[in-house]
Amino acid sequence: MIDLADARCGEMIVGQASKLFGGLDVLIHNAAIGTSGTVETVPDVDFERVLDVNLMAGIRLAREAVPIMRERGGGAILFTAALAGHRYVPNAVAYAVSKAALIHLTRCMAIDHGRDGIRTNCVTPGPINTPMLHEASAVYGIPVEAMRAGMPTGHIPEPDEIAATYAFLASPAARSINGQAIGIDGGMSVGFFSPKP
Numbered sequence: 001m002i003d004l005a006d007a008r009c010g011e012m013i014v015g016q017a018s019k020l021f022g023g024l025d026v027l028i029h030n031a032a033i034g035t036s037g038t039v040e041t042v043p044d045v046d047f048e049r050v051l052d053v054n055l056m057a058g059i060r061l062a063r064e065a066v067p068i069m070r071e072r073g074g075g076a077i078l079f080t081a082a083l084a085g086h087r088y089v090p091n092a093v094a095y096a097v098s099k100a101a102l103i104h105l106t107r108c109m110a111i112d113h114g115r116d117g118i119r120t121n122c123v124t125p126g127p128i129n130t131p132m133l134h135e136a137s138a139v140y141g142i143p144v145e146a147m148r149a150g151m152p153t154g155h156i157p158e159p160d161e162i163a164a165t166y167a168f169l170a171s172p173a174a175r176s177i178n179g180q181a182i183g184i185d186g187g188m189s190v191g192f193f194s195p196k197p
Contacts, residue, residue: 074117110179126185
């Protein structure tokens with residue numbers, strides 16, 4: 001088990017994967033943690049832990065992956081950001097800031113490494129039916145059904161919908177998609193929606 005807050009996580013994970021598979025073609029950083037609070041109430045130690053896992057781990061993994069992918073002629077680097085990286089989420093400043101930074105990291109890397117044949121994209125899910133959603137529901141006092149009612153489609157996506165998007169983005173069919181933040185949120189990010197029961 002490797003702690004993604006460890007500064008050596010990129011070296012350890014990418015090194016092991018590259019050795020095991022004889023190279024590296026796709027990197028997905030899909031780990032996240034959160035903590036409740038505002039800029040006034042989140043202690044530095046908690047803010048730093050969220051940034052270490054959500055943002056710095058992605059940077060450290062990518063830093064190790066880029067030279068391997070460049071030598072192989074390219075690859076795909078994929079990050080999981082969040083709707084919270086685009087839109088205000090009450091009482092979740094550390095999580096939202098970390099995800100907004102991942103979106104911009106995606107754009108920077110797309111330009112810096114596109115000519116190396118390395119495409120960098122991220123997905124920005126809204127509520128997804130995972131244990132983290134149910135934990136957030138309890139922490140923020142928003143019932144899952146209220147979240148579902150707030151989605152224009154009335155559907156909370158399942159994890160396999162995210163996985164299918166990543167499979168496409170990693171494939172040759174997505175060879176011209178680079179630097180994009182692709183929303184998987186049932187339309188929540190496009191504007192105000194009055195919740196329906």
